Amino acid sequence: MARTAEPLLRVEQLETQFFTRAGVARAVDGVSFEVARGEVLGLVGESGSGKSVTGFSILGLVDPPGRIVGGRVLLEGENLVDAGERRLRALRGNRIAMIFQDPMMTLNPVLRIDTQMIEAVRAHHGVDRAEARRRARDALGRVGIPAPEERLSAYPHQFSGGMRQRVAIAIALLNEPAVIIADEPTTALDVTIQAQILYEMQKLCGESGTALVWITHDLAVVSGLADRVCVMYAGRIVESGPVDAVLDRPRHPYTAGLIGSVPSRNRRGVPLAQIPGMTPSLLALPGGCAFRTRCPNAEADCAAEPPAERRPEAGRTLRCHHPVGEAVS
Amino acid sequence: MSAPQPLLGLEGVSKRFVRRLDLAERIAARLGARLRDQVVHAVEEVDLAVAEGEVVGLVGESGCGKSTLGRVVAGILPASEGRLTYRGKDITKAAGAEAKKAALKIQMIFQDPFASLNPRLKVAEIVGEAPLVHGLVGRAELADYVDEVLTSVGLDPSYRRRYPHQFSGGQRQRVGIARALAVRPEFLVCDESVAALDVSIQAQVLNLFMELRERFDLTYLFISHDLGVVEHLSDRVVIMYLGRVVEIAPTEQLFAGANHPYARALLAEVLRIDSRHRIFKPVEGEIPSPLDPPPGCAFHPRCPHAIGRCRVERPLLKQIAPGRYSACHLNDQS
Ligand SMILES: Nc1ncnc2c1ncn2[C@@H]1O[C@H](COP(=O)(O)OP(=O)(O)OP(=O)(O)O)[C@@H](O)[C@H]1O
Ligand SMILES: Nc1ncnc2c1ncn2[C@@H]1O[C@H](COP(=O)(O)OP(=O)(O)OP(=O)(O)O)[C@@H](O)[C@H]1O
Ligand code: SF4
Ligand code: SF4
Ligand SMILES: [Mg+2]
Ligand SMILES: [Mg+2]
Numbered sequence: 013m014a015r016t017a018e019p020l021l022r023v024e025q026l027e028t029q030f031f032t033r034a035g036v037a038r039a040v041d042g043v044s045f046e047v048a049r050g051e052v053l054g055l056v057g058e059s060g061s062g063k064s065v066t067g068f069s070i071l072g073l074v075d076p077p078g079r080i081v082g083g084r085v086l087l088e089g090e091n092l093v094d095a096g097e098r099r100l101r102a103l104r105g106n107r108i109a110m111i112f113q114d115p116m117m118t119l120n121p122v123l124r125i126d127t128q129m130i131e132a133v134r135a136h137h138g139v140d141r142a143e144a145r146r147r148a149r150d151a152l153g154r155v156g157i158p159a160p161e162e163r164l165s166a167y168p169h170q171f172s173g174g175m176r177q178r179v180a181i182a183i184a185l186l187n188e189p190a191v192i193i194a195d196e197p198t199t200a201l202d203v204t205i206q207a208q209i210l211y212e213m214q215k216l217c218g219e220s221g222t223a224l225v226w227i228t229h230d231l232a233v234v235s236g237l238a239d240r241v242c243v244m245y246a247g248r249i250v251e252s253g254p255v256d257a258v259l260d261r262p263r264h265p266y267t268a269g270l271i272g273s274v275p276s277r278n279r280r281g282v283p284l285a286q287i288p289g290m291t292p293s294l295l296a297l298p299g300g301c302a303f304r305t306r307c308p309n310a311e312a313d314c315a316a317e318p319p320a321e322r323r324p325e326a327g328r329t330l331r332c333h334h335p336v337g338e339a340v341s
Numbered sequence: 342m343s344a345p346q347p348l349l350g351l352e353g354v355s356k357r358f359v360r361r362l363d364l365a366e367r368i369a370a371r372l373g374a375r376l377r378d379q380v381v382h383a384v385e386e387v388d389l390a391v392a393e394g395e396v397v398g399l400v401g402e403s404g405c406g407k408s409t410l411g412r413v414v415a416g417i418l419p420a421s422e423g424r425l426t427y428r429g430k431d432i433t434k435a436a437g438a439e440a441k442k443a444a445l446k447i448q449m450i451f452q453d454p455f456a457s458l459n460p461r462l463k464v465a466e467i468v469g470e471a472p473l474v475h476g477l478v479g480r481a482e483l484a485d486y487v488d489e490v491l492t493s494v495g496l497d498p499s500y501r502r503r504y505p506h507q508f509s510g511g512q513r514q515r516v517g518i519a520r521a522l523a524v525r526p527e528f529l530v531c532d533e534s535v536a537a538l539d540v541s542i543q544a545q546v547l548n549l550f551m552e553l554r555e556r557f558d559l560t561y562l563f564i565s566h567d568l569g570v571v572e573h574l575s576d577r578v579v580i581m582y583l584g585r586v587v588e589i590a591p592t593e594q595l596f597a598g599a600n601h602p603y604a605r606a607l608l609a610e611v612l613r614i615d616s617r618h619r620i621f622k623p624v625e626g627e628i629p630s631p632l633d634p635p636p637g638c639a640f641h642p643r644c645p646h647a648i649g650r651c652r653v654e655r656p657l658l659k660q661i662a663p664g665r666y667s668a669c670h671l672n673d674q675s
Contacts, residue, residue, distance in 0.1 A: 059510070059539045156623065174403055202402040202566065203610040211621035229540050232569070232612035236619040256617060273544035275573035276613050280592070283551060284573070286544035290509040 018089060019046035020223040021070070021108075021191045026083035028062075028069045031076075037294040039065040039078070041247035047191065047223040052213075054234035054255065055227045056270075057244030058291050063227045064113060066244075067193045070225075071110050072100045088190060106136040106187050111194040115180035119168045125152075125179060126164040132186050151182040156208040174205060181209060188220050195227045210237055231274060235259055240327075243267045246294065246302035249321075253328030263324055263335040265307045301333070309334040346429050347390035348560050349414065349447075349528060354423035356384040356409050382634060383409040385584040386423070388658065391528075396554065396561040398575030398592070400568060400607070406584045407564045411530045414562060415449040416440075427528075445475060448521035450514075452533035457517055458505040464491070464516055465501040472523045487523070493556070494519045494549060511542035518549065522557070532564045547574065568611045572596055577664075580604045583639040586658055589666040600667040603640045638670065646671055 028040040039062045047053045055063050068074050070085050072092055085092040087108055092100065104110075112118055120128055129148035130141060137144075145164070152160035155178040168176055177197060184192055194213070198206040214237070216222045226237060234241050235255060242252040243264065251264040262268040271277060272285035289306040292298065298305050300315040307314070311334060319331045358381040384406040391397050399407050412418040414425070416432070425433045432443040451457040458467055469487045472478050478486045488498035494515045505513055514534065521529060531550065535543045547570065553559055565571050571578060571592075578595050580588045580603070588601040599605045612619070635642055641651040650670050658668040 058541060202607075203568070203612070204402070204606055206612075207610040207621050208623050210619075211623045214621055230612075231540070231614050232616075235614045235617050236612045236621075239618075259614060259617075270540055271614065273541060274614050275547070275567075275569040276615075278573065280573055281551070283548045284544040286548060287541040288545075290511060290542065291539060 019048045020088060021225070022046040022084075022086040023066075023070065024084045024086070026066065026069055026085065027081045028065055028074055028078060029081050030078045032295075035295045038247050039294065040069055042083070043244075043247075043249055044083075045242050045249065045252065047225060049221040049223060050217045051240070052217055052224045052226060052238045054238030054241040055225055055244065056229060056231060056234055056241060058246075058266075059229070060291055060294070061244040062247045063244055064195055067110055067195050067225070067227060070193060071104055071108060072097070073110070102136070105132055105183075105189070107189055108191040108193070109184040109187070109189040111181055111184045111192065111197045113195045113197075113199075115176040116168070118180040118183055119176060121168050123167075124164075125166055125168070129164070129183060129186065132183055136187055147186060148182075151185050152179065154185065154212050155179070155182045156205060157182070174202070178205075178209065181212075185212070185216065188216070189222065191223045191225070192216075193225045193227070196229070198233065199228070199230070206233075213237070231259070231270060232276075243270075246292065246297055248302070248331060249329065250303070250331045251329065253325075257325075257328060261337065263328070263330050263337065264332050265309050265334075265336055266303050268336045269306075269308075301331075309336070345392070347426075348393040348395075348428060349389075349391040349562075350424075350426040350429075351387050351389040351414070352424040352426075354384060354387045354410075354413060354420045354425065355382070356406070356413055356418060357382055357421045382584050384413065387586050389579065389586065389589070391560060391562065393527075394554075394558055394560055395577065396563055396575045398571035398578040399562060399564045399581065400566065400571055400578060401581035402607075403566065405581045407581060408532050410581070411449065411532045411562060411564050415447050415530045416444045417449060441475070445471075445524045446526055447528040447530065448524065448526040449530040449532065450517055450521050450534045452536050458513065458520075460505055463502050463504060464496075464519075467505070467516060468501075468519045468523050471520070472525075475524060477524060490519050490523045493522065493553070495545075509542070510538050511545055514538060514542075514546050515549065518546075518553075522553070525557075526559070528560045528562070530562045530564070533566070534563075535570065536565070536567070543570075550574065568608070569613070580607065583634055585639065585668065586666075587640070587668045589658075591664055594665065600661055600665065600672070601669050602644045602646050602671075604667075606643075638668075 024044050026040055026043045030037040030039055043066055045053065057063055069080050074080060080093055126145060126148060130144040133139065133144035133147050149160045149164060152163060157163050157175060157178055171179065181197055198209050213224060217224055228234060238255050240253065241255050241258050242249045245266050251258060251267050258267065259271060262271055269287040273287060275284060278284045287306055292302065300318055304310040304314040313333050319333050321329050321331050324330050359378050361378050387410060401407055413420050420433060424431060427443050465487050468490055469483050472486065473480065473483055487501060491498050491501060496512065496515050496519065505516065508516065535546050538546060563571065563574055575592045578590060578592050579586055582603045588599060588604045599608050637653045638651040638656050641647040644651065648670065656668045656670045658666050659672065661667050661672050
């Protein structure tokens with residue numbers, strides 16, 4: 013894939029914390045990654061590991077008691093962490109868009125779909141209503157909504173859950189943004205409809221060069237769609253790299269555990285490989301490496317010191333003292 | 342047929358829901374608007390036999406009637422039509438003690454471990470209530486019995502005084518499983534029972550289901566939209582489309598090659614961790630509404646093989662090989 017020198021989106025040492033009565037939750041704890049033109053980055057991880065908050069932080073959508081406390085978000089070279097709300101509003105839905113886990117975060121329940129979509133186009137482009145409506149209809153067609161012309165005059169409650177999600181996706185596609193952050197957008201959809209959405213996403217990245225961050229807990233979707241993958245655990249990226257390398261030769265014990273527990277990786281009827289224990293609360297993380305209470309490779313040094321990020325090979329990052337597939341020294 | 346008597350039998354089971362007009366719509370209808378009560382055909386004429394000890398997977402698109410069928414089997418919803426048998430006995434219209442017995446033997450485990458547990462009850466009460474009420478254990482032995490059930494699902498008995506909110510998702514799902522097991526069921530209906538769980542926790546709960554199957558000779562109807570999970574657990578798979586069963590096949594045979602065009606479309610789109618960098622294809626047609634199912638074969642607006650007959654005549658579910666059934670006209674023209 014042709015890479016331009018400057019990535020469309022570069023996230024550097026991003027830190028977002030929630031200041032709750034029970035303590036400070038470091039939901040995003042020094043996250044860095046970049047996405048190039050036309051590239052798809054998969055962001056996977058345990059529930060509560062900070063995937064959605066990373067997405068919200070990039071678009072400047074973190075509400076109190078949460079706050080970005082450090083790092084930079086560079087969209088086409090411009091630091092969004094410093095940008096004011098006015099500037100962010102001009103960029104959101106235009107140069108950068110987010111598809112939320114819950115489509116009702118995008119849709120207004122009391123407005124007709126066409127009103128909402130025409131608004132979304134005209135807020136950023138000086139086109140007339142007829143042209144905006146035409147773009148809206150095309151976008152609905154692209155996400156597989158049948159009879160888009162008639163559907164335009166419906167209200168959100170007249171759609172099934174899956175169709176609402178597709179409308180939210182259509183709105184994100186409207187202005188062909190440079191970067192799309194998609195937060196588990198197909199989890200509730202059937203595999204046949206999911207394939208339709210993934211087809212449109214692939215086309216968008218291939219034809220308009222959109223950079224896509226795809227948040228999911230489904231490794232199979234990452235495998236089919238993404239070029240590179242970042243694996244999160246407890247607010248940190250513990251491993252990243254090209255999809256083939258990470259899925260074929262995982263180095264972090266958490267990544268290896270996740271891949272091992274996928275049913276199709278196991279013989280039928282034989283017990284699945286499983287990661288023991290449960291996801292720790294961010295307010296009560298074990299000292300040292302946050303994964304150590306569930307890790308088969310853990311040793312004394314894992315409790316003493318959190319592993320720093322290193323580059324075990326070109327294009328890959330890793331945070332682990334005793335990675336999978338490394339000779340014991 | 343000389344097959345042994347199935348544990349559970351369904352014959353022509355249908356379930357319809359009527360969506361009545363609300364007040365505004367009723368007034369509009371009086372003033373001449375063309376509005377009528379709407380009937381949802383959630384489940385239509387399902388025939389199915391489940392053998393003792395079998396795990397049957399139930400898959401299909403969202404809204405095709407999987408949960409409704411599961412609820413009818415578990416006795417939570419009455420069937421609108423058709424007959425259900427359990428060990429040969431008609432339980433469709435069973436009443437009194439007979440109905441109670443059947444209801445205890447078939448238990449349902451729901452998708453959402455948060456919503457299905459009463460937040461005000463301690464775990465000991467959640468698990469112990471039904472066996473006490475139904476006289477399966479006396480008050481004196483109850484505490485020991487609850488501990489035993491909790492242990493069997495991998496929960497430490499010291500958790501018995503905790504409330505549901507004090508557990509993780511996977512633990513809460515175990516509490517739900519313990520509650521179902523406490524009445525010593527023979528048949529579990531699992532409705533998306535691992536869908537809400539983290540990937541790392543899913544495997545723990547799936548393993549538990551398999552272990553319990555061995556230990557207590559359980560039979561399962563396992564509803565899931567995750568075909569990977571269904572493939573791993575099930576002996577046989579039932580595929581539904583718009584309220585009807587379109588294919589039934591032993592798991593290995595189905596995944597080696599489905600017969601029904603919808604089943605084939607479904608399997609073709611299953612993503613696997615080993616299928617890298619796929620080129621995705623758009624879907625033809627659209628899922629029709631259960632309020633207004635298409636005539637003939639309900640799949641015809643999306644089917645690449647549809648012929649004239651498909652638009653007018655509904656295909657029946659027919660045996661196409663021993664143990665394999667499919668509802669498609671193409672099987673008649675060999
Ligand atoms: N408003 C808030 N107040 C306090 N903590 C919060 C708030 N919002 C999020 N968090 C915490 O931030 C952490 C990251 O949450 P996030 O929603 O990003 O997880 P996620 O990786 O998207 O999980 P999932 O896969 O379940 O969607 C969680 O531990 C969560 O409890
Ligand atoms: N109580 C009800 N009243 C009216 N309609 C209902 C009711 N319960 C279900 N339905 C309708 O019946 C159809 C089948 O629903 P069901 O919940 O069984 O689908 P499902 O296959 O379980 O879907 P999912 O995969 O989304 O859970 C749907 O069209 C649904 O809207
Ligand atoms: S640093 Fe230690 S505990 Fe953490 S993942 Fe690596 S081996 Fe396991
Ligand atoms: S009956 Fe006709 S429309 Fe239906 S699945 Fe078979 S070929 Fe397709
Ligand atoms: Mg999330
Ligand atoms: Mg359901």
